[in-house]
Amino acid sequence: xxxxxxxxxxxxxxxxxxxxxxxxxxxxxxxxxxxxxxxxxxxxxxxxxxxxxxxxxxxxxxxxxxxxxxxxxxxxxxxxxxxxxxxxxxxxxxxxxxxxxxxxxxxxxxxxxxxxxxxxxxxxxx
Numbered sequence: 001x002x003x004x005x006x007x008x009x010x011x012x013x014x015x016x017x018x019x020x021x022x023x024x025x026x027x028x029x030x031x032x033x034x035x036x037x038x039x040x041x042x043x044x045x046x047x048x049x050x051x052x053x054x055x056x057x058x059x060x061x062x063x064x065x066x067x068x069x070x071x072x073x074x075x076x077x078x079x080x081x082x083x084x085x086x087x088x089x090x091x092x093x094x095x096x097x098x099x100x101x102x103x104x105x106x107x108x109x110x111x112x113x114x115x116x117x118x119x120x121x122x123x124x125x126x
Contacts (some may be wrong), residue, residue: 003062006038007042007093009022009024009038013058015067016067017060017093018059020039020052020053020056021037021053021056021060022060023035023060024036031049032072032123033068033071033100034097034100036095036097037057039093041053044092045083046083046094046096047083061079064098072100074101075103076102076109077098077099079096079098080113082095111123
């Protein structure tokens, strides 16, 4: 659909899948093992996913975590979804990021996903 890279995915790129979604390694990974979980149906927002698609995404997320635990042995994870241009979404086909985190990948990981706005990452009393 309109040159969507996720609608034109090649079977050999898929690392895991179920009946409603599939997983691939991110082409521009934040860390080794960074995975994207993507519904087969083309739509842009997490909030437009059906209940069944949300269940399938979270089910595949568990399988992806197990794969990453076995293959990469990360020390933690971030899970994220960008919804809309102003949230940083650049491909308007829903995809969920599963980002493995490793001890030392940044100096101080406190604040986690709050770091999408760097000056808000740390809590006020720190």
